[in-house]
Amino acid sequence: MEKIRLIEIKEEIHSDNTVKAKQLRDSLLKNKTFLLNLMSSPGAGKTTTILKTLEIIGDKIRTGVIEADIDSMVDAEKIAAKGIHAVQLRTGGFCHLDASMVEKGLEAMNLKDFDLVIIENVGNLVCPAEFDTGAIKNAMILSVPEGDDKPLKYPLMFTVCDVLLVNKIDHLSLSDFDIDAMKERVLNLNPKIKIFEISSKTGEGVKAWADWLTKEVKQFISL
Amino acid sequence: MHELQVTESILNIALKHAPADKVKKIVAIHLNIGELSDLENEWIQQYFDYLSKDTLAEGAKLVIKRIPIRLKCDSCQNEFEIKRNEIHSIECSQCGNKKCSLIAGRDYFIKNMEVI
Numbered sequence: 001m002e003k004i005r006l007i008e009i010k011e012e013i014h015s016d017n018t019v020k021a022k023q024l025r026d027s028l029l030k031n032k033t034f035l036l037n038l039m040s041s042p043g044a045g046k047t048t049t050i051l052k053t054l055e056i057i058g059d060k061i062r063t064g065v066i067e068a069d070i071d072s073m074v075d076a077e078k079i080a081a082k083g084i085h086a087v088q089l090r091t092g093g094f095c096h097l098d099a100s101m102v103e104k105g106l107e108a109m110n111l112k113d114f115d116l117v118i119i120e121n122v123g124n125l126v127c128p129a130e131f132d133t134g135a136i137k138n139a140m141i142l143s144v145p146e147g148d149d150k151p152l153k154y155p156l157m158f159t160v161c162d163v164l165l166v167n168k169i170d171h172l173s174l175s176d177f178d179i180d181a182m183k184e185r186v187l188n189l190n191p192k193i194k195i196f197e198i199s200s201k202t203g204e205g206v207k208a209w210a211d212w213l214t215k216e217v218k219q220f221i222s223l
Numbered sequence: 224m225h226e227l228q229v230t231e232s233i234l235n236i237a238l239k240h241a242p243a244d245k246v247k248k249i250v251a252i253h254l255n256i257g258e259l260s261d262l263e264n265e266w267i268q269q270y271f272d273y274l275s276k277d278t279l280a281e282g283a284k285l286v287i288k289r290i291p292i293r294l295k296c297d298s299c300q301n302e303f304e305i306k307r308n309e310i311h312s313i314e315c316s317q318c319g320n321k322k323c324s325l326i327a328g329r330d331y332f333i334k335n336m337e338v339i
Contacts, residue, residue, distance in 0.1 A: 002339040007244050013232045013254070013331035095225055126261055127225040155310050156259055159325065188311055191322040 017131060020099035024106070024134025031111035032221040035102075035119065036213070037135035039157065041150075042123030044143040045167045047075045048200040050118055054084055056210040061115040061217050066105035068097045068122050075120060085109065096127035099134045116217045125154040136220060139163035144171040148182035151189055158189045163196070165209060170199040226262055229331065230270040234280055236333055241279050244338065249280040251337040257290045257330035258307050283336075292328030296320050 012018060028035050040046050047067075054063050064085040067076040076088035087108045089101055102119060109117070119135060121128045140161045142150055145168060151158045158164070164186055166179065179197070186193060194212070198205035237252050256262060264287050275281045291304045296315035303316040314321050 002247075004250055004337050004339055005244070006335050007240055007246070007338055008335045009236065009240055009333045010335070011236050011333050013229055013236070013333060015236075016232070094228070098228075130225060130260070152311060156261070156329075159259070185311060188313055188321065 014131070017098050017100070020103065021132035021134040024099055024103055025136065027111070028134070028136060029223065032223075033111045033114050034116045034137075034217040034220045035106075035133075035135045036116065037097075037119045037121055037128075037133045037138045038141070039121045039125070039128045039138065039161070040123060040141035040143070041125050041146055044123070044141040044146065045200050046120045046123070046141060047078055049141060049165060049167060049198070049206075050079065050120060051082055051084075052200045052203060052206045053210045053213065054082075054118075056207055057116075057214055060214055062113060063116045063118070064109055064114045066102065066117060066119045068101070068105075068120060070094070070122060085114075091122055095122055095124050096131050097121050097133050098131045102133045102135075115221055116213070125150065125157045129154070129157040129160050137162045137216065139165060141165045141167045142182070143168040144175055144177045148178045148185070151182065151185040155189055158186050158193070161190070161193060163194045163209075163212075166195065166197045167200055169197050169204060170202050226266045227270050227274075229262060230267055230274055233267075233285070233333060234271065234274050234278070237280050237283075237336055238278060240336070241338070246279055246338040248339050249283045249336055250339060251284045251286050252280070253286045253288065253334040253336065255288050255290050255330050255332040255334055257328040258292045259310075259325075259328040260331065288334075290327055290330045290332075293326050294323040295326050297322040297324060302326065 038046055050065055065079050066087045068089045068091055070091055070093055073088050076086040079086040087105045089105050138161045140157060196209040198209055237249055268285050271285055293304050295302045298320040299318045301315055301317040313323055315323055
């Protein structure tokens with residue numbers, strides 16, 4: 001019988017993606033473009049939140065959007081209808097975006113023309129959390145109808161995000177969503193996360209978030 | 224979900240290392256995967272069996288070692304381990320501070336492989 005040998009490999013499984021994500025971040029810094037990766041479940045209000053946020057930001061900074069969907073153009077069409085530059089990425093069944101897919105999206109825009117690009121990731125609280133997209137900051141939306149137990153079910157997503165937008169707060173009175181319990185659960189997982197309570201439909205609270213984002217972008221492009 | 228992509232990466236990395244060592248067959252691949260990952264061992268193996276057909280790695284067993292979640296206290300710098308179900312009530316085992324940073328538990332690492 002042939003002898004079994006051991007070969008040392010010592011390689012990160014995601015090493016290709018990690019390298020690509022770092023290259024992307026270097027290029028973003030060079031081009032002074034702030035990339036925000038926005039994640040959430042399907043239906044949490046990513047597209048509506050992007051539209052409302054960009055409406056408030058107005059022309060203070062130059063903005064664009066990369067839309068990722070498994071197989072449709074619906075979101076990009078909604079964004080483009082408002083006169084905002086949108087690129088649609090079809091992931092062809094993939095449940096998340098990785099750095100090379102984001103790179104393709106960015107190649108379709110001239111980075112020097114944008115101060116802020118928002119990626120609308122695939123609606124999913126599991127897989128997108130595992131893949132570095134090359135973004136400067138990660139944000140997620142948790143909407144009130146989804147329930148206050150989501151930090152218990154999807155801890156990694158809450159751990160990797162810099163910002164949590166609690167959306168659809170206009171539904172709070174109709175629901176048993178315990179916002180204080182939810183916040184405590186999130187802060188236990190990630191004490192550094194910034195939390196904004198918003199309703200993208202009524203516009204409540206969106207300004208505070210949009211102002212914070214504008215400040216972050218301005219700070220980044222002045223680096 | 225993303226098990227397929229992860230499995231494909233594992234296969235590609237293993238096959239990349241094979242020619243240099245004149246490998247005839249890959250028997251087992253040893254992986255370190257963090258406790259925080261949602262990957263299921265059984266699914267990774269099933270995808271691997273499917274993807275590795277007609278390659279040097281066909282029939283190889285994936286041996287997965289789960290790496291514990293390790294945290295470092297932002298205040299006293301103490302390093303400690305927790306279980307996955309304890310992640311919702313993190314506090315430093317030494318000073319009780321709740322602000323801690325994750326230092327391990329998200330690992331996705333191929334350690335080595337057994338070959339003939």
